[in-house]
Amino acid sequence: MKTRRNRSRGTERARTPVNIAPPATGTPGGVYKPLKDADVQNIHAAALEVLSTVGIKEPTDTVRDLALEAGCIQDETGRLLFPTSLVEDVIAGAARDFVLHGQTPEHDIEVRDGHVHFATGGAAVKMLDSHTRQYRPSTLSDLYDLARLCETLPNIQWFARPVVATDIEDWRELDLNTIYAIARGTRKHLGSSIVLDSHVPEIIEMLDMMVGEEGAFRKRPFLSVHATTIVSPLTFAEDSSNVAxxxxxxxxxxxxxxxxxxGATSPAALAGSLVQTVAESLGALVAINLVKRGHPVIASGWPFVADLRTGSFTGGNGEQALLAAGQAQMMRFYKLPTGVPAGMADAKVPDNQAGYEKALTTAMAAMSGPDFVYESIGMLGSLLGCSLEAALIDHEMLTSVRRVMRGIEVTPDNLSVDVIAEAARGAGHYLAAGQTLALMETEYIYPELADRDSPDSWKEKGSRDIWDRANLRVREIMATTFPDHISDSADAAVRARFPIHLPESAIDPATSHWAHDLDAAS
Incomplete structure (x- = not known):
């Protein structure tokens, strides 16, 4: 294997002011509450009623046996009914205030109530190609490139698989290669679905080998599994339940x-859809805790919206923003770690439609205070597509979203009475004031991609739009960012043990096609 130099260090620095770099604890949220206190209580009561009287069908043998032992009832149709006392007991004993580990300690995430982190996510099957600007099937190389991009983006704390490697058909090889690619591309906390429970031991073995120490993953578990243990409406998913x-x-x-x-797999009434989402979230939490009490679980309901004219999924609308914020508010009521989806634009390219859809849903979700906002960057085409350029643009948006979440700090000093008096009686402006100079890097943010030039200056610089500017920056990052936290010897051992499809040339800056692409673009 060719020696790889870590060229990510120079591009890893945030290009936004250091004061807004996200802490491990996240950015405090929770000021936006779409539900009144009485609404929260009513949804809570209705969700418990659904669990105790309607229940969830088709439990796995393991879940059924554990649930019946814990006091659940199986009705004559086979549905598992959850007594309210059991649900409340599990909520009270659920894991809170835990750490999600990065591959390296500086990327550890402290999960704390009301502190918001941003994550990727999704299972797009198409990629908006950076070179042709046309959609094509997503590949394993795309997944690795997205991980490398997110290695450089400070607002993203959790890299969850955004696209599916459609070029791999075998399920075992898909799971192994998906997790290899994302672990190879970034040191941050990782997330991915796993197709079958039989793949879990091999995945852990592979991750131990990548670290270079047997048992390393159990000491610092830096991968979370995305498990849709319940599919709507109110049905256990066998494979995913077994994986969990x-x-x-x-x-x-x-x-x-x-x-x-x-409107499709939950009630059209938004309140009713929240009731079902909460019931399914709590049912899944109970099932996992029956297997292992107090296990770290991000109890996430992702209420989505159907366009009722067609029945198709739509992710960039006000109803989606309301449902995500409402679900976050409900989980905060329980003080349970949770995550909600946002940024799932229906737009097919990073245009005005994508901008307003993403800003609306992401800002409202973040302001409602979930522990994680997923799908927060890069997603297009109603979750069917993904784009490196969109991810970079969205990341810049997150900087502004996080600034809004900070709010306005009011102190005796920044009420600025003396500063106002000095300017009014003297220079007549504040541009050179000591307060202005002191606050310009903490009170304000400055975009890298968004353009603030005059129209004439913009024209003189080539009349590039934000997609053009993002494309050039993507090429720079792709040509220079090759994380080397996994040693050559560990990588070679993994490749000898498992069927890894990502070519060695893709992880070597000397042979990556992106270096040539950057030269051509420049």
Whole structure:
């Protein structure tokens, strides 16, 4: 294997002011509450009623046996009914205030109530190609490139697989290669679905080998499994439930998600859709805790929206923003770690439509205070597509979203009475004031991609739009960012043990096609 130099160090620095770099604890949120206190109580009561009287069908043998032992009832149709006392007991004993580990300690995430982090996510099957600007099937190389891009983006704390490697058909090889590619591309906390529970031990073995120490993953589990243990409406998913069971027993954190779609697989009434989402979120939490009490679980309901004219998924609308914020508010009511989706533009390219859809849904989700906002960058085409350029533009948007979340700090000094008096009686402006100079890097942010030039200056510089500017920056990052936290010897051992499809040339800056692309673009 050719020696790889770590060229990510120079591009890893945030290009936004250091004062807004996200802390491990996240950015405090929770000021936006779409539900009144009485609404929260009513949804809570209705969700418990659904769990105790309607229940969830088709439990796995493991979940059924554990649930019946814990006091659940199986009705004559086979549905598992959850007594309110059991649900409340599990909520009270659920894991809170834990750490999600990065591959390296500086990327550890402290999960704390009301502190918001941003993550990628999704399972797009198409990539908006950086060179042709046309959609094509997403590949394993795309997944690796997205991970490398996010290695340089400080607002993203959790890299969850955004696209599917459609060039790999075998399920075992898909799981192994997906996790290899994302672990190879970034040192941050990782997330991915796993197709079958039988793959979990091999994945952990591979991650141990990448670290270079047997048992390293159990000491610092830096991969969370995305497990849709319940599919809507109110049905256990066998394979995903078995994966969650295996993950819990292996010490792997779980992002437990359910995705009811208002008007299609959950009620068209937004309140009713929230009731079902909460019921499914709590049901999944109970099932996992029956396997292993107090296991780290991100109890995430992802309420989605259907366009009722066509029945198709739509992610960039006000209803989606309301549902995500409402779900976050409900989980905060329980003080449960949670995540919600946002930024799922229906637009096909990074244009005005994508901008307003993403800003609306992401800002409202973040302001409502979930622990994580998923799908927060890069997603287009109603979650069917992904784009490196869109991810970079969205990341810049997150800087502004996080600035809004900070709010306006009011102190005796920044009420500025003396500063106003001095300017009014003297220079007549504040541009050179000591306060202005002191605050310009903390009170304000400055975009890298968004253009603030005059029209004439913009024209003189080539009349490039934000997509053009993002494309050039993507090429720069792709040509220079090759994280080397995994040693050559560990990588060679993994390749000898497992069927890794990502070519060695893709992880070597000397042979990556991106270096040539950058020269051509420049």
């Amino acid at each position: 069971t295996a993950a819990a027993r292996a010490g792997m954190p779980i992002l437990s998600q359910t995705g009811p779609q208002a």
